[in-house]
Amino acid sequence: MLLCLACAIAYVWHEPPIRPYGGTWLGYTLGTIGGLLILWLLWFGIRKRRYARHSASLRGWLSAHVYLGVAVVVIATLHTGFELGWNIHGLAYVLMVLTVASGLVGVYFYATVPALMTRNRGQDTLDAMLLKIADLDRNIAHKALSLPDELLALVNDSVHKTRLGGSFGRILSGRDPDCPTARAIRVIPEAGKSLQDEIANVDHEVYAMLLRKQELLTRARRDMRFKALMEIWLFFHVPLSLALLAALLAHVVSVFVYW
């Protein structure tokens, strides 16, 4: 905060020779601060893997990483003098902003998702849910054998074709719009009306188990989605940050090639 404030004050106070830009003495100063900050922020990727050496707690590093990351946006914006163009300099700026933005998305997910995840899991782990679903599948398959063909087919679809994950969309949305279990649950109450006696009881039991499976599936999918959310921003943050490193170096070198 202080850093941002100091830079902003300097920016307002500074009277550039023609208009504010990166090549005034203040521009070079802000650029140097910003560039060094970016290198330090990138170092976090290495620092977090070094468990043995403790120059400061990783927690402290992460906190600094977040705050200084936001500060970089302010400093770099002042460094540009609010002038952007379709060139390498603009590219570096845009990559920087996108990197920080993806990081902030990560901050948001890390702040909100774990609580939701815990609530969703209850006492189970994802593995436990999967095992339970597998158990249910076995029981359902066994029980459903005595159901009429039409219903058996539905139940078999649920047992053999229900998917969990497997594609980017399903993992990230935590849904499967074409889930055979959901379809079975939708159809069975209506289709099972005509059943009688023992078969009707079996149908009820199967239906109850399907509901149970559906509930577990929903939780498992949600859990999968939460895990994916905790990761997905990194798939942008990390590549963008390295792209930024390349663009930053190109920016700095090109500026001094044509000084």
Add this chain to the structure above:
Amino acid sequence: MRILLLSQSRNRANGRLVTTRKEVDSDWVRVGRNASSEIHLADPRIALDHALIVDRDGPTYLEMEAGALAGAQRANYKSERLTPGKTIEIGPYRLVVDTAPEGFDCALRVEMALASDSGAPEFLQRARQLSLRSIGLRKRTVAMGLMVIIAIGAFFLPAAKVFDWPWVEGAKLLSLTDRLWNPGPVMLAHQPVGMKCEACHDVAFQQVRDASCLECHANIGQHIGPDLKPAALFDGQRCASCHRDHKGTKATHKDDDRLCVDCHRDIKTHAKQEVASQNVSDFAKDHPRFRLSLPRAQGVQRVREGASPLEEFANLNFPHATHLDPKGIKHPTKDKRVVLDCDACHRPDVSKRTFEPISMAKHCSECHNLAFEPAVTTRQVPHGSAADAVAAVREFYSDLALTGTRDSFQAAFAMPGEGLLRRPGQPSAEAREAALRVARAKSDKVTRELFERRVCKECHVVRRADTEKGPEWEIAKVRINHTWMPGARFNHASHATEKCSSCHDVEKSKTSRDVAMPKIDRCQECHGGSHPEMNKVTSNCLLCHGFHVDQHPWDPAFKPKTGKRFAASAGGP
């Protein structure tokens, strides 16, 4: 309540089933994943506190809330009396009630109904891709890829031209040239240079050198004359110290007083020598009085206005008051008096910044004709040369003495007779001499009148020299000032909303010695300093002054060393 527990587990080493026996004497028996449970079922499908066996008219199995929720088999609560032969399924386990031996209320056998990895592996097989990584997303690959693409596209290809790398042509083909590095548009005048970066940035990793600028701007004016040693004063400064390009199409420098005031605030110290300039920091608060350039006999002089009014010596008698008389002025041919205004004589030139030079032929001759013989008003002496005028008068009267009719002869010479050649017979030597004498006497008289009393004298300063051959007249060279303030850029067109008299107070001026240039306080009525002020035009240094001004337009003798200049900046009236 005494309960006998028999639990089966599989030996990890050899895979055999091992039965352990445990006796519990308690009011309740806990069933669950919790290690403190009496019936400990270590399987993820079992809840921590799954169920409780209590004595309720005999041992009874009660599934608790967590167990009910986690229970794989049923969603509803379970409460079952444990009678021999009964089987209760708890996740993958089976609780079988045996006949209680002597001394026990109940005997329970815990059996593994299913191994955790047996059963229906099909679902587990299918549900393997649960994370982003498992579906083939790779951060590191993407990151490295992007980095390489940007490094090549934004640096190694564009840099090929600068460093003569062999893939120059390829880079051009992909249009990934140093155009990518252009931080902003260059000013309009530089746009013909276009994208040839090396035209100015000729050495890599070096700041743009003055030599690059001077290649085109070879004749740019210095700030000060060579006698003030500009090289020493501006040591360490580059063209680019003030002129930064790529900052938009309009200009390469800022209209900023700081550029000037940094030195001119204390110019005496900065110049390190005696200079005529005075310190200045702001037009409104701290600007010296104007310094006018006045043509004098010894050349053009720059004279600063002081307490007493300046005087001009133009060698011309011109009372503005007479000419601008609101009642009008007498015209030689018209009956009515003619009212003149300023633009009768001061006509804007094509630039509209200033005025066409005043000339006798254009501006004066309509009224001020140079007729010398009242009887013949069509004949005038030529303007411009005193000798020509003398000759013209002499020729006129000589001609009249030779060929004049009786009437004109008598009118001109006020004596009876006619032109010599009109008289019959050969003129005698006596008559010739008499005619010559008459003509010469008359022309000498008229010439003297012309120069010393009537026509020339009216406007000009005339000097007479008596030589052996007779009197000779000289018209003093007229020094009409055209450039009063050569260091200022003044544009009359920009001030067209004002009357001439708002600045030039000439209506009462009776002599041409009066200097009618406005004083600084007159300018300051409308022009403020560099800081905005109510009802004033914000005026910084560059509004009126230029930097590259070393061309001395007020000094006609000045010739720039480098020949032709195209960066004329100063000028104006």
